[in-house]
Amino acid sequence: xxxxxxxxxxRIVASEAALAGAxxxxxxxxxRIAPDEAxxxxxxxxxxxxxxxxxxxxxxxxxxxxxxxxxxxxxxxESEWRLPPDTDxxxxxxxxxxxxxxxxxxxxxxxxxxxxxxxxxxxxx
Amino acid sequence: MEIxxxxxxxxxxxxxxxxxxxxxSGQLPAGCLCMSGDxxxxxxxxxxxxxxxxxxxxxxxxxxxxxxxxxxxxPIPEGTTxxxxxxxxxxxxxVVIGGGRNGRAEAxxxxxxxxxxxxxxxxxxxxxxxxxxxxxxxxxxDGEVVRLHADEVVVATGRAAIHPVVPGSDxxxxxxxxxxxxxxxAGVVMDRVVGVGSLPEGVEGTLVEGQLLRFEGDGHVxxxxxxxxxxxxHRLECDWVVVDLGSYPRDTLARMLDDPRxxxxxGAADEPEIPACPASGEVCPCSGVTVDDLDSVWAxxxxxxxLIKRATLxxxxxxxxxxxxxxxxxxxxxxxxxxxxxxxxRPPARQLxxxxxxxxxxxxxxHRTALDAVHRALGARMDRMGGWWRxxxxxxxxxxxxxxxxxxxxxxxxxxTLGKVLVRGPDVVEFLEGIYPCRVADIRAGRSxxxxxxxxxxxLLDDGLISRIDDTxxxxxxxxxxxxxxxxxxxxxxxxxxxxxxxxxxxxSLSAINVTGPSATELLQRAGLDREIRFMSHERAPVAGIDCxxxxxxxxxEVSYELHHPVSGSEHLWxxxxxxxxxxxxxxxxxxxxxxxxxxxxxxxxxxxxxxDSTPRRLGMEWAVKMDKGEFVGRPALERTGRLPLDRLLVxxxxxxxxxxxxxxxxxxxxxxxxxxxxxxxPALDKSVMLAWVPVTNGAPPPEVSIDGExxxxxxxxxxxxxxxxxxx
Numbered sequence: 001x002x003x004x005x006x007x008x009x010x011r012i013v014a015s016e017a018a019l020a021g022a023x024x025x026x027x028x029x030x031x032r033i034a035p036d037e038a039x040x041x042x043x044x045x046x047x048x049x050x051x052x053x054x055x056x057x058x059x060x061x062x063x064x065x066x067x068x069x070x071x072x073x074x075x076x077x078e079s080e081w082r083l084p085p086d087t088d089x090x091x092x093x094x095x096x097x098x099x100x101x102x103x104x105x106x107x108x109x110x111x112x113x114x115x116x117x118x119x120x121x122x123x124x125x
Numbered sequence: 126m127e128i129x130x131x132x133x134x135x136x137x138x139x140x141x142x143x144x145x146x147x148x149x150s151g152q153l154p155a156g157c158l159c160m161s162g163d164x165x166x167x168x169x170x171x172x173x174x175x176x177x178x179x180x181x182x183x184x185x186x187x188x189x190x191x192x193x194x195x196x197x198x199x200p201i202p203e204g205t206t207x208x209x210x211x212x213x214x215x216x217x218x219x220v221v222i223g224g225g226r227n228g229r230a231e232a233x234x235x236x237x238x239x240x241x242x243x244x245x246x247x248x249x250x251x252x253x254x255x256x257x258x259x260x261x262x263x264x265x266x267d268g269e270v271v272r273l274h275a276d277e278v279v280v281a282t283g284r285a286a287i288h289p290v291v292p293g294s295d296x297x298x299x300x301x302x303x304x305x306x307x308x309x310x311a312g313v314v315m316d317r318v319v320g321v322g323s324l325p326e327g328v329e330g331t332l333v334e335g336q337l338l339r340f341e342g343d344g345h346v347x348x349x350x351x352x353x354x355x356x357x358x359h360r361l362e363c364d365w366v367v368v369d370l371g372s373y374p375r376d377t378l379a380r381m382l383d384d385p386r387x388x389x390x391x392g393a394a395d396e397p398e399i400p401a402c403p404a405s406g407e408v409c410p411c412s413g414v415t416v417d418d419l420d421s422v423w424a425x426x427x428x429x430x431x432l433i434k435r436a437t438l439x440x441x442x443x444x445x446x447x448x449x450x451x452x453x454x455x456x457x458x459x460x461x462x463x464x465x466x467x468x469x470x471r472p473p474a475r476q477l478x479x480x481x482x483x484x485x486x487x488x489x490x491x492h493r494t495a496l497d498a499v500h501r502a503l504g505a506r507m508d509r510m511g512g513w514w515r516x517x518x519x520x521x522x523x524x525x526x527x528x529x530x531x532x533x534x535x536x537x538x539x540x541x542t543l544g545k546v547l548v549r550g551p552d553v554v555e556f557l558e559g560i561y562p563c564r565v566a567d568i569r570a571g572r573s574x575x576x577x578x579x580x581x582x583x584x585l586l587d588d589g590l591i592s593r594i595d596d597t598x599x600x601x602x603x604x605x606x607x608x609x610x611x612x613x614x615x616x617x618x619x620x621x622x623x624x625x626x627x628x629x630x631x632x633x634s635l636s637a638i639n640v641t642g643p644s645a646t647e648l649l650q651r652a653g654l655d656r657e658i659r660f661m662s663h664e665r666a667p668v669a670g671i672d673c674x675x676x677x678x679x680x681x682x683e684v685s686y687e688l689h690h691p692v693s694g695s696e697h698l699w700x701x702x703x704x705x706x707x708x709x710x711x712x713x714x715x716x717x718x719x720x721x722x723x724x725x726x727x728x729x730x731x732x733x734x735x736x737x738d739s740t741p742r743r744l745g746m747e748w749a750v751k752m753d754k755g756e757f758v759g760r761p762a763l764e765r766t767g768r769l770p771l772d773r774l775l776v777x778x779x780x781x782x783x784x785x786x787x788x789x790x791x792x793x794x795x796x797x798x799x800x801x802x803x804x805x806x807x808p809a810l811d812k813s814v815m816l817a818w819v820p821v822t823n824g825a826p827p828p829e830v831s832i833d834g835e836x837x838x839x840x841x842x843x844x845x846x847x848x849x850x851x852x853x854x
Contacts, residue, residue, distance in 0.1 A: 006693065011634070013547075013627040036627065052550045052597065054627045059691045060634030075214075077485065080274070082216050097487025114633045115692055116492035116513075124487065 001125035004062035010040040014053035062118040071109035096124040128188040143179035153297040160304035163285040165443040168193040176476040212485030220275040227391025228281030255472025256382040284372035284392035290403040293340030305367040322369030371398040380470035402459035409449035411442020445470035494541040495695035511605035516715040527714035534710030535642035544608025549598040550626035562750040579759030636695040641685040644709040669701035679852035681722040727842030734802040780837035784813035792831040
């Protein structure tokens with residue numbers, strides 16, 4: 001399994017409408033980690049509708065990029081819950097005793113957790 | 126092939142079960158045998174694993190078998206017990222437990238409806254270990270522990286033969302019909318067989334009708350006595366007895382979970398045949414409970430089946446009532462004239478090794494700061510505090526070296542674990558005024574204020590800093606222990622107040638290094654800080670090339686700067702500050718030293734020095750509460766409790782000699798009146814200092830108390846540098 005790497009991301013807390021209405025680049029991975037919060041990998045929109053949005057550089061997460069097959073195998077061993085059957089999905093929960101976010105796009109996936117748990121994620125992948 | 130039973134080699138045939146091999150060699154275990162896995166009478170330690178049913182275990186060359194009872198439990202395996210144990214999760218619509226006729230038919234029916242079905246087939250060697258909420262079936266399949274999450278579970282486990290309960294039913298050589306048929310088919314020679322009720326096909330013997338009265342023998346059955354329809358006792362000599370007393374639903378697994386999504390089919394769903402109440406004999410072979418035992422608890426008033434179970438332990442053993450349930454129900458029906466429902470069964474239904482129980486289990490995670498490797502490389506003894514690995518002490522340093530570095534030179538501490546939350550929005554001031562008991566509106570941009578966090582009860586929840594970034598943005602800090610709930614707590618109140626604010630938890634996104642000591646300012650200047658930062662102020666500026674928000678504060682009592690910075694810059698920042706501070710006498714400090722330093726300053730630690738009902742008044746911290754401002758969380762409780770007499774107080778105490786252990790009792794006039802929350806020897810003050818809860822009498826705490834036979838004196842706080850000149854220098 002590939003080692004997790006620190007993500008060079010942005011984190012945004014803004015109104016739900018502002019997040020939904022942002023003009024995201026097609027290359028950008030937008031993980032909606034809460035209704036008013038997003039973890040963003042890739043180009044950012046020029047502006048948000050929400051003038052009070054908090055937008056910060058984010059180094060607090062690591063991600064391990066896996067194939068869908070690797071991901072499914074890991075989930076079968078370590079997760080009480082299932083990934084959605086959809087081709088693309090984003091889910092959050094406990095896997096292997098770790099709080100993780102699981103992003104899936106087609107045959108690619110990424111397991112994201114806090115940087116403070118990077119060593120544990122690597123050991124448990 | 127040969128297996129080793131105790132010290133004796135026993136011939137066994139390929140593919141047969143251990144019990145059959147033993148029977149063929151004349152080593153039958155005591156008690157009636159079912160050979161269906163229902164009873165506890167063929168338990169053994171097999172290859173070091175205890176409580177294995179011999180009737181369900183296929184022989185292997187070299188297998189070691191110690192039939193129960195064993196003199197002592199098997200030794201705990203050396204090394205990791207999870208070695209070789211695997212676990213996986215499977216999600217399916219339906220699980221059918223039981224591969225018999227009804228189970229297969231139900232599986233086929235469900236598949237024809239397009240449902241995904243997994244069959245736990247005992248005939249194929251699968252074993253259902255238990256049913257749990259979900260519903261979830263835990264099964265052993267192909268040597269692997271499989272946790273089956275299903276929409277619905279079908280229990281198709283059929284019926285189990287009812288065992289006899291009469292005197293002598295613990296003798297060897299007694300079989301239910303299914304067991305007799307299996308042994309006969311396996312070629313076990315059975316001479317002088319008597320069948321009570323019926324004899325299965327393939328078993329030759331004498332058939333007798335009537336009520337079973339007792340078995341006779343000495344270890345092995347030698348005669349069976351029945352009462353015929355004529356009322357006369359008939360004694361038949363024998364070496365084997367086959368007893369057919371009917372059957373009972375094999376419902377142990379279904380009794381583990383009360384859930385409408387668990388459904389019984391086939392024989393398991395049929396009405397039970399309740400046998401006649403036994404007059405005497407052993408009802409529960411797992412726990413050795415006799416009819417006399419049942420009568421004893423009945424006489425003491427235990428008349429509910431669940432209570433009888435608890436009072437006697439009948440039904441709590443290996444088979445979880447598989448054998449005794451019919452008789453327990455008949456006993457209660459006989460004595461109480463009412464048939465009561467059966468009782469709950471508990472997993473596991475089969476033996477489970479510690480390795481299997483632990484397979485795939487993950488220990489709770491402990492977070493690591495970005496400096497974790499640095500601390501370990503420096504020889505830190507790491508400890509788990511507040512969900513983080515934190516350096517307790519740097520064991521490579523001389524005793525007190527960390528302490529004196531802070532008091533006399535400069536020191537670095539990793540405070541990355543502090544809770545850090547950004548709050549922004551048009552309602553932010555109003556929101557924070559409602560949260561905190563201190564004033565917020567008058568905190569100017571660039572300034573910080575120490576703040577308490579109160580529960581609605583008025584008790585102290587947490588504490589930290591409120592730092593204003595700009596008109597509508599504040600940075601809040603919380604204790605390491607309180608960080609995990611701070612964001613949720615703020616969000617709850619924002620929702621409750623309907624405040625237009627944005628809240629972002631930055632605890633894991635930012636590291637923080639505390640630079641503290643008389644030379645702290647000089648060190649930061651060497652690292653590139655080009656401006657003065659006043660006490661309780663903050664600035665954003667680069668330090669050693671790392672973008673930091675620098676908070677000037679003090680928890681240690683010396684000049685202190687907290688450098689909050691991106692986690693990627695932590696190691697560089699730490700190493701540069703260490704390099705630049707070499708000639709200043711820089712050393713790191715861990716939590717042990719930090720606790721000593723803060724105690725000298727009389728700073729509390731939430732949860733260590735406080736209790737849930739520790740109000741600011743009881744803590745002597747009313748200065749941090751402004752009752753002349755508007756509403757805030759906890760205010761009504763403070764108003765109410767403020768009208769009551771003060772009953773206890775957190776105070777400072779000093780005493781000569783070593784500090785007492787945290788939690789030590791405080792004696793006042795010969796009775797225990799309080800306790801020490803934290804104490805330490807103070808090298809700077811040359812005495813022990815401590816915080817302690819003491820009673821308040823006539824409006825004042827006692828001037829002196831006794832702790833471990835020593836006198837401790839009341840002292841004003843802080844103990845060290847009471848004017849705070851050093852921190853503000």
